[in-house]
Amino acid sequence: MSEMTGAEMVIAALADQGVEYIFGYPGGAVLPIYDALFQQNKVQHVLVRHEQGAVHAAEGYARSTGKVGAVLVTSGPGATNAVTGLTDALCDSVPIVAITGQVPTHLIGNDAFQECDTVGITRPCTKYNYLVKSVADLPHVLHEAFHIAASGRPGPVVVDIPKDIQFAKGAYFKPTEFHHRGYRPKLKGDADKIKRAVEMMAAAKRPVFYTGGGVINSGRRACDLLRELVKLTGFPITSTLMGLGAFPAADPQWLGMLGMHGTWEANWSMHDCDLMIAVGSRFDDRITGRLDAFSPGSKKIHIDIDPSSINKNVKVDLPIVGDCAHVLEDLLRVWRHSGAKPDKKTLEAWWAQIGKWRAKNSLAYHNSNEIIKPQYAIQRLYELTKDRDAYITTEVGQHQMWAAQFYHFQEPTRWMTSGGLGTMGYGLPASVGVQLAHPDSLVIDIAGEASVLMTMQEMSTAVQHDLPIKIFVINNQYMGMVRQWQELLHGGRYSHSYTEALPDFVKLAEAYHAHGIRCEHPGELDDKIREMIEVNKPVIFDCVVDPAENCFPMIPSGRAHNEMLLGDATTRVEDAVTEKGKMLV
Amino acid sequence: MSTTTTTTHYPAMTTAEPIETRTLCVLVDNEPGVLARVIGLFSGRGYNIDSLTVSETEHEKHLSRITIVTRGTAMVLEQIKNQLDRLVPVHRVVDLSSGRPAIARELAMVKVRGTGDHRMEALRLADAFRARVIDATTEHFVFEITGASEKIESFINLMLPVGLVEVSRTGVVAIARGPEGM
Numbered sequence: 001m002s003e004m005t006g007a008e009m010v011i012a013a014l015a016d017q018g019v020e021y022i023f024g025y026p027g028g029a030v031l032p033i034y035d036a037l038f039q040q041n042k043v044q045h046v047l048v049r050h051e052q053g054a055v056h057a058a059e060g061y062a063r064s065t066g067k068v069g070a071v072l073v074t075s076g077p078g079a080t081n082a083v084t085g086l087t088d089a090l091c092d093s094v095p096i097v098a099i100t101g102q103v104p105t106h107l108i109g110n111d112a113f114q115e116c117d118t119v120g121i122t123r124p125c126t127k128y129n130y131l132v133k134s135v136a137d138l139p140h141v142l143h144e145a146f147h148i149a150a151s152g153r154p155g156p157v158v159v160d161i162p163k164d165i166q167f168a169k170g171a172y173f174k175p176t177e178f179h180h181r182g183y184r185p186k187l188k189g190d191a192d193k194i195k196r197a198v199e200m201m202a203a204a205k206r207p208v209f210y211t212g213g214g215v216i217n218s219g220r221r222a223c224d225l226l227r228e229l230v231k232l233t234g235f236p237i238t239s240t241l242m243g244l245g246a247f248p249a250a251d252p253q254w255l256g257m258l259g260m261h262g263t264w265e266a267n268w269s270m271h272d273c274d275l276m277i278a279v280g281s282r283f284d285d286r287i288t289g290r291l292d293a294f295s296p297g298s299k300k301i302h303i304d305i306d307p308s309s310i311n312k313n314v315k316v317d318l319p320i321v322g323d324c325a326h327v328l329e330d331l332l333r334v335w336r337h338s339g340a341k342p343d344k345k346t347l348e349a350w351w352a353q354i355g356k357w358r359a360k361n362s363l364a365y366h367n368s369n370e371i372i373k374p375q376y377a378i379q380r381l382y383e384l385t386k387d388r389d390a391y392i393t394t395e396v397g398q399h400q401m402w403a404a405q406f407y408h409f410q411e412p413t414r415w416m417t418s419g420g421l422g423t424m425g426y427g428l429p430a431s432v433g434v435q436l437a438h439p440d441s442l443v444i445d446i447a448g449e450a451s452v453l454m455t456m457q458e459m460s461t462a463v464q465h466d467l468p469i470k471i472f473v474i475n476n477q478y479m480g481m482v483r484q485w486q487e488l489l490h491g492g493r494y495s496h497s498y499t500e501a502l503p504d505f506v507k508l509a510e511a512y513h514a515h516g517i518r519c520e521h522p523g524e525l526d527d528k529i530r531e532m533i534e535v536n537k538p539v540i541f542d543c544v545v546d547p548a549e550n551c552f553p554m555i556p557s558g559r560a561h562n563e564m565l566l567g568d569a570t571t572r573v574e575d576a577v578t579e580k581g582k583m584l585v
Numbered sequence: 586m587s588t589t590t591t592t593t594h595y596p597a598m599t600t601a602e603p604i605e606t607r608t609l610c611v612l613v614d615n616e617p618g619v620l621a622r623v624i625g626l627f628s629g630r631g632y633n634i635d636s637l638t639v640s641e642t643e644h645e646k647h648l649s650r651i652t653i654v655t656r657g658t659a660m661v662l663e664q665i666k667n668q669l670d671r672l673v674p675v676h677r678v679v680d681l682s683s684g685r686p687a688i689a690r691e692l693a694m695v696k697v698r699g700t701g702d703h704r705m706e707a708l709r710l711a712d713a714f715r716a717r718v719i720d721a722t723t724e725h726f727v728f729e730i731t732g733a734s735e736k737i738e739s740f741i742n743l744m745l746p747v748g749l750v751e752v753s754r755t756g757v758v759a760i761a762r763g764p765e766g767m
Contacts (some may be wrong), residue, residue, distance in 0.1 A: 119620070123622060123625055124625055128673040131617070148673060153671075179614070180673050181676070182612075182674065182676030183673045183674075251679060285595055285596050289596060291596045307667045307670060307671065308664060308668045308671050309671070310667070311663055312660075312664055312667075315660065
């Protein structure tokens, strides 16, 4: 126990928690903490250009390392600017501790300068939050914040510290017990349910694993156990957008991503299966499509650490609450003990059916010699980087879905994307955090020109901190996914989805003291991608692509998995969607 | 002209299921903002609150007990319980409408104004309902009544023609029958 100021306690707790980097932006109400930061070198501060960027950078750091990401922002606008990032982290279960400055306690509620009700505003967008009103509580609160952020289903935690508490002196210690005795995430699954799951799996004729981000959040061990179980059972597996990389995409048992823009074979397998084994996935509306037609003939096992994920959208037959690694370990053990062997013949018939769906080649597109197709750009990017130590982040929209379809992940924590909230502007700052954590790796933000402009200022952060991130802009001059929906659902009325007056991305890169590359022809793509990889500084790669390309396959509105649309069906799409299209056009 | 078909990129609403009413007891750490967390959860996720009462019940442990009467489909009610349960300061959530029988009571103060026959009628009804007079002048009574919500409801309805002025109700508190605690 040692006597120190509240501000010094913040640094001490961060250091005790093993925080290497904190992403932040100074301001009046956090100056004492910034002063304490200045006088030490255990925790490195990374200056961002907007508080939203600080949270996304911390998310990138957290998701690529499995550690907690740390954020430091000031009161009022500092805190409100962080709200998008916090909500993003809540939706995607990313462990973040955000420390916000607050006006001195005696001014709280007085509409003081740069005051806002931070705990009130962030209550629904954090896993938990605190307003610290006594320096005596600070050590407890800081350590509990890390405990809550990282344990159970991870999420963001805000610690709001008034300026007078930062100045006040008190005793610092590292607590071993926490305030909230009711907070006990359940890690082990019930033994009888695991036994029942093994019985169901052994009896299944058309099984499919449907795995999500929960497996990756659970850690490397959960991914290894999943791989073992999938191999042992011989069952097919598909993953959500958040779950990519938990199972290697190169494996023949892999069906590709499922959901709205998932593969034909993944979605048909989900629809026609007789047993669905959901692991760390949450039956999100982008996965299920039309609920009353979702996988109508199957029994469903759902493994999740969050009881509120169970029976939220889809009623399941066997819920198992627990951490993926723990449950998968038990499942494997019981499976081996039971000597369970699924009937080879029926499983072969199931795989034969899946083979037919695969033959549809649902990701096919018409390539071109004149104009770069966005799918082709990502395919080339994948081919030229797959043997490197690469990490991919994305923004949100068509490019994100193409990246998920055409960049194949063999390992977990290599893929950072805003899945739940769908935050345009996520990818660039996230890549900053990833690059800091992995200084020698190749970090690429597969971006859209609209998204990336939302957080473009973080290029300064990358340049300041010598982070050679590669911003690979799929530039179609549209908010592509908005344009696609307008084409398919709103009679081709492209209401405000065309981006007039785009900046010259090469000049923009140069203005940031980064490197700019423009590529307009398929023939020069490979050489320019190589140039991007070789340049040892931040790069903005302006990849000018076909502005009219749509992202397929696609489950249209209100449809079921077996009603997907394919790429060559563009003309049929308008008929298929509504009568409206016909009547209007 | 457009047709009535509207398309969204979200799944359609699930078909209607029967709505049930439940009484939930929630044991929480009595800390600043805990009630806001619970209420925020209900408003943010579109759940109903018919009644909510809260008070610290175990002072040395700083535990408060919240009694919530809510309505929803079976699936929504399960969600409500699970969502409450995962709030950090929540220790336990018990559904008093399932399993062991439970007792639910409310307290109301009912102000009635009147003279002559109305006064006599008010007193007679109060007597029948075992309501106590806790304040009176020559032209008014304040009755205190406890009981199930339906009993209080009918008492208030009877007081209407007699000269009801206003009512203050606590909302439902509830506890399970039998020797075991929650």
